Structures are given as C-alpha cells and as structure tokens.
Amino acid sequence: MTDHMTIDHEVGKRITGADECALVQTAYARNPASSLLRARLAVLLMRNDRFDDVIALYADIDPDSLDFAEVLVLANAHMSVERPDDTARAAALATVAFERADQGPQRAAALAARGKAQRRLGHIEAAEQSLRQALAHDPRNKDACKRLASLYFDSGAPERVLDEMAQLDAQGVGHSRLFAAQTLALAQLGRIDAAREQDGWDRFAYRGMLGTPAGFDDLDTFNAALAAELLTHPGLRYERYGSASEQTWRIDAPATGESPRIRQLLDGLAGTIDAHLVSLAADDHPWLRAQPRAGILHSWCVITESTGFETWHVHQFGWLSGVYYVQIPEGIATGTDAAGCIAFGIPEDMVGDDAAQAFGSTIVRPTAGTVMLFPSHCYHRTFPHGAAERRICVAFDIWPG
Template identity: 45%
Template sequence: MSRTAVAAPPRLALTIEPEPAKALPMEQERALLRQAIDRQPATEALRRGYVSLSLLLDAFDDVIALGTPLAEDTGAASDLLAVAIAYMSRDHDGDMTCADGFAARAAAAADEPKPRAAALALHGKIRTLLGDRDGALTLLEAALEADPANVDAAKRRMTLLLRRGQPDTALAVADALRARGANHARLLAAMGEAHAMLGDLATARSLIGVPDFLVSETLPVPDGWSSLEGFNADLSAELNGHANLRYGRYGVASSHSWRVDRPATGRVPANRALRDAITARVLDAARRHDAIDHPWVATRPDRAIFHNWSVLTDAEGYEEWHVHQGGWMSGVYYVDVPDAIVNGTGREGCIAFGLPDDPVDGAIATAYGETLVRPRSGMLLLFPSQAFHRTFPHGGDRRRICVAFDIVPA
C-alpha cells in the first residue's frame, strides 16, 4: 500500500501581547494592601499580595514579618518559598539557616511537580551559598526530575558542573533535558560555555548567536511624534519622573543604577508608544529569522509577552555579565546617551557581548572574543536572550538612559 507524504504544517506567526498594565505605582499599591490588611488581618489573598509586592520592592523585613505567620497559617509551598527567598536575600546573621529550613519545608509541601521544582531549585541555591555543593547538586537534580523545564534549576546545575571543570557532563545533562522538552535561553547559554571550555569556540559562538543574530538599527519615529529627538525627550521625562523609579534592586545585573519596573504604569504615552514600536521591529526580525536553521530559532514561541524595564545610570553605574534567562529575544532601546559616550573611543558607557570569565577561564573568554557596541540615542538592539552581555561605567555627569526588554514565551 503506497503512502503519500504529508507536508509539515506551516509555522504559526509570532504574536506578542503587552504585559498587563498596572494602574498604581508599586509602593502605592502596597500601601493600600497594608491598609486593607489592617482592616481584615486574616484575609489570605490580601496578605499574599502584600508579601509578593514586598519581595519585588526588596522589603525583606516586611516579607518575613507578615509572610512567616501567613506561611504557618496556610502551610502552602508558595508562602513558605516567599519567606525562604526573603531570608536568603536579606542575609543577616542566621538568615541563611532560616532560608534553608523554609525552602526544605516548601519542597515537602508542594504537591505538584512545577512548584516542587521551584522550591528544590531555590533550596539548591541556598545550599550552594552555604558551601554544600554536593547537596546542592542533589537538590537541583531532583528539581529537574520534577520539571525539566525549570530554568533556575538548569542554570544552577549547569554552573556547578562547569565550575567543577565538567563541561562534558554539563552537555550530557543539557542533551537529556532537551530530549525531555526543555529548550530555553539559560540552557543554550550554558551549552555555549561548555563548548568553549572544550575548545570548540565556533560551536560556542554559533549557539550563543552573536553576532549572527544581533540587530542594530535606529527606531522609526513612533506614531504621534514628529521626530525621534522629541519622542526621546518625552520618554526621558516620563522615566526620570516615574513613580516606580528607585535606586538599585536585589538580584539583578545592574549595579549603582536607578531602575523603573513596570514603566507602562500610569499616564505614560511615550512608554506605551515605545512598547508598540519595539514590538513591530521584533516581529519583523522574527519573520526574517524563521527561515534560518538554528537551535535558538527553533525555540521561537508562537505566543509571547512583552516585558520591559528601564535602567538609568549615573557615572558609576554598570551591568555585570548576564543573560536574560526568561526571554526568547531580548533587547535594549537607548533613550538618552551622553555625547561623551557616543564620541568616545574607549569602553565607557558601551555594551559588550562575549563570555564571562566565571565559570569559563579568562583565557578562553578572551579567545572567544568580544563584540563591543557603542550606543547612541535612538538605537535599538535586538539579540538572542542567551547572549551574555555587560556594560561599563561611563564616568560622565549626565545619565545614560535605556529601556531593556524581553520577549517572554507565553
């Protein structure tokens, strides 16, 4: 009996939805929740919302004060995990031991694979910080057994293996995870590091995707503005005066920098216009990439969320080496770049793509090479989320303002 070959269905086009907008600044929302809790102190949903916002705002004392009784009342894995994160992040004397206990309880309380994996992944991080790398690896293996797609567990397990000088084992772990359906930015980044450590720099460069997929262009003038200069001036004013503007945030790559989370909060027409303009450019780039046979292109989602934030750096601000592990494609739009950076000849204020020298040896990172990009106001960069990058202090007297973003699989 003959069979007729059936062509594979065409790939669905990428659709990108904006992250749900918030009506209130985070501190104002948290204050209102606090008032509601004072009136209804036993309401779990109010207390949980307050704890969640307090974590985002690095108010770790408040998380511990309110989240501990909530966790004891409910015994829920998510509530126990929030307290563990707060103790780990605050890191006062004895806090890491408390974090260890709450993370273990969270893992034991989780009755579904994904929350169990999340708790085990955090517990693995805490054991690493406590110096117990063997125990950490055991916990991270268990996390990935429960949920092979858990990004944090993959990142931490692969990093520990690479630091032990075991790139072959790391690649075997990556292959096993990919066979079980995992395929995310942090996995591709670690595979690139492993290949570099094995001396295969060509494969490392190909997996990480710079400069093959790095896009640099001038953003078209958004609708409603007559010039990019006028648009950038309005956007800069919105960001400098934003209600969510704060100095520093725990657990991010930015150092000595101001940050705006949820920049679409409130009456911010320029921020929302920027989101729409970037989305159009991302969709155009994704269409062009679709014809290329590459592991990163193969992970392109059909549906995604546009998630963004702003970084404002004075003279000493910079970004440490990092990848955007939650995204598929990432990027940055430069709102205001001081002339000293634009016209400079050194690294000051620039963004560099390459490999960090931990866990990769410094000589290997040097051999891998670095792609340095000199920003200018109006420049849009797009790159794979697994691409390692960092920035350098600019030393000037004017702020360098940019908006970073991730296209996050939905």
C-alpha cells in the first residue's frame, strides 16, 4: 500500500477568466500608471489566448521599466503568435528576462523560453545550450526537460535522453515529463519491455464506475444534470492554444461560480482516487517514489462534437491523471472501431512507427459514468467520434500540493 496522500480541491472562483480579464482591463484603463494592474492584465490576456493584445499592451512601455515576470509574459506572447519576427523577438526578450531573474527557477524559466524560440528559429546548438543551462539552474524545470528530450529525439539520440534523465533522477527529480521521456527513449532503443515497465499503465491504471452522488436515484440522472450544468457553463469556450485538444469545446475551471453538480463529482473523484492509491502495492517504481504527500485536484471539461479529438499528450503538471465520462454517444459505447475512444501508447512522430507499433497501444471504450485513472506520464489520445451527439468528459490531475 502506498503512503496516504491528502487530496484538496482546487479553489473555485466566482467569475470566469474572461470576466476577470474584462474587469481588470477596465480597472487598468482607469489607472494606466499601475504596474500591478498591467501585469495582472497581461497574465489574464494570455490565459484567454489574446496574445496580440498582450503585445499591444506593452507597445508604449519602456522595456527597461519591466520586471522579470512581465518581460517573460511578453516573450511568451510573441512566441505564441508563431510569426518568425515575433519568435526572434521572443528569444531576445527571454534573454532580457534571464538578466533580470534573481533566482534559479526564474533563470531556468527564461532559458527554457529562449531555448524554445531558438529551436523554432533553427538554431539547434544554441537551443540545446539554453535548455541544458536551464536545467543547471533548476533541475525541476519541466519545460526545459521536455524540450531538451524532444530535441534529442529529433536528432535520433535516445541514449542522450536516458543520460540526461538519469542525471536529473540522481538529483531527486521525478515528474511526468522525465518519466515520459524515459519511456520513449527506451522504446526507440528497442528495449520494449523496459519501456512498458517504465510507463506502468498496465500496473497502475484504474477503470470503474462512479458511485451515485447524494440526492440522485441513479448515475444516469446525475449525469444528465451534470451535462446540463456543463453545457450552460459561463466558462465554456472553443479550443485553447497550447492544449492537446483539436476542434473541441472546453471549460478550463468547471468549479467556477455556482456549480453544484461539478462539486459533487469532484468529491466523488477524490474518494475514488484515495481508494485506488490505497490499493496500490508499494514498490520501487519511480512513479510511486514521486508520489506527493499532498495533492490538489485540478479539473477541466472537454466537449467534442463529431470532428473533435485529442492528440498524443501527457499531463505535464500532474502526478496522477484521469477522466470521468459524463455523456457518450451511443455509437461509441456499442461501436467496434476506435471512434470516440481513448488510446494509451506512445506517439509515432517522436519514436518512429516501428517503436510505437512494438510498444503497442490499448484502446479503451468509454461509457457514461466511468472513471479512469492513470499516471500523468502515460501518453494518450482520442479519436473523432463522428456522431451528432456531444461527447462530454471531465478530465483531472492530481497536482503536487
């Protein structure tokens, strides 16, 4: 049995991110001399994918007056618009942010951003140097870990990935990006059994039905009420930059405002997670060794119409991840192909078709009321379902508290 981990809910806000952004924008218009309001507005604009608005916000601001955080936000805004001139500007701003950083994690964040920009510009050696320096300043920087591993995969050097990850492990680092990189490197080297052992999906995944929440006669009735709450949620938006979702609707913070059904769901999920962790036999697997003593249950909602899907991804900030299926089109539940299903495996574009095929994939057919749990480093994807009815699920992570 693993050590007991306490699980707390993420604190819900009364208003959506878009509404908060509008309020701060109004406040800043009335007090444009406030650097605090400006910095908060920039962060909120970024969360709402308004990258050009961030750039415009700083257009008339002397860069020498900005602190580390604002320079880095501006760098990320230029990076996110994905225009060549903006990418070059992002690299330059990341260097400025590095110069203004006053601690290791800040320096690492700036260098990771610079490495991303340099790689996009085709400056591979410079990108590698920036990313390695980032990990020297903060070995726990997930962005630098992810990008350095990806750079080595692109150059056909999985042994370098294993070497880098071993050095991080020796420093006590353990997170989903590191574990995922080890799985991919082992698979690309043809060490399939070791890759599957490192991945651990077969050992640690869970699938079961949620218990019926209080006040409902059955789970179908609860799911109908939950679906209605989600489909009318004020935070419903179409897509989000940087996520694995394609052609999907999503709610970034379902517990915002009056959301009684989602809160009941989160209570039930916390209990399911707790029971699953208690059932796990203690051993020396690196994922179990990295279990936090306290965790925050972070959730979001994904709603897909006929063409929506999720690309291969892991959950960078989580230790344990999962999904609850609220509404599933009938054709998915009774189908015989992969339409609307979730798959666990490894991405072909990172390790090659042969390694991905040798590693194998597991297709799981969702049904309404099902809870799935799995380590956050396990790669997964979904397929378009092609149905008129929406596929609704609530995804979640346990973030180290």
